[in-house]
Structure formats: C-alpha cells, structure tokens
Amino acid sequence: MAGFKDPSFNDRAxxxxxxxxxxxxxxxxxxxxxxxxLAARRVAEEAKAAREAERRAARTAAxxxAxxxxxxxxAAxxxAAREAEEAKAREESDNIARQIxxxxxxxxxxxxKYAARKARK
Numbered sequence: 001m002a003g004f005k006d007p008s009f010n011d012r013a014x015x016x017x018x019x020x021x022x023x024x025x026x027x028x029x030x031x032x033x034x035x036x037x038l039a040a041r042r043v044a045e046e047a048k049a050a051r052e053a054e055r056r057a058a059r060t061a062a063x064x065x066a067x068x069x070x071x072x073x074x075a076a077x078x079x080a081a082r083e084a085e086e087a088k089a090r091e092e093s094d095n096i097a098r099q100i101x102x103x104x105x106x107x108x109x110x111x112x113k114y115a116a117r118k119a120r121k
Contacts, residue, residue: 007015
C-alpha cells in the first residue's frame, strides 16, 4: 500500500512562485483609473460628506430642541409647584385669620354674657 508523499521543498517553492506570478498578473490586469473617473468619485464623496454633515447638524438641532423642551417642562413644573405652595400658604394664613376672628367673636360674646350677668346683679 502506498502512503501519502509529502511535497518536497522544490515543489512547495515552485507552487509559491506560481501563486506570486498569478497575483502579479492579476494586479497588472487592473485597468488604470483616469482623471475623470477619479474626479467623479471625489465629487460623489464630497456630496456624501456634505449630506452626512447636514444630517449630523439636523440631529444636533433636534437634540438641542428636545433638551430645551425638557428644560421648559421642568421650569413649568417648578413654577406650578411654587404656585401651589404659595396658594397653600395663603390658604393657611386665611384659615389662621378666620380662626383669630372666630376666637375674638367668641370672646366678645362671652364678655357680653358676663357683662349682662353682672348688670343683672
């Protein structure tokens, strides 16, 4: 039975040289780009870069607008909370004033009763 025979050094070197030659021929076969094609590519790349810059600017503007809306909402919320606190404080002061008036009226009524009782004696 015959076994697998490893390729010799000369076989491997010849295969490598053949592969290098094939790659070189493939590279040489590529067409050379003329100035018109290169200029068209450059224009297309510049247009693409301009569109990207415009898109980035629009995205940045949208983010800034969203941030401004957030800040406005927060400010409105804080103003509403402040107004609610002020209204609560006014209501409490009104309640205290009414209680003071009620107590004064009750004291006046007690004093009038006491004075009437004193006058009867």
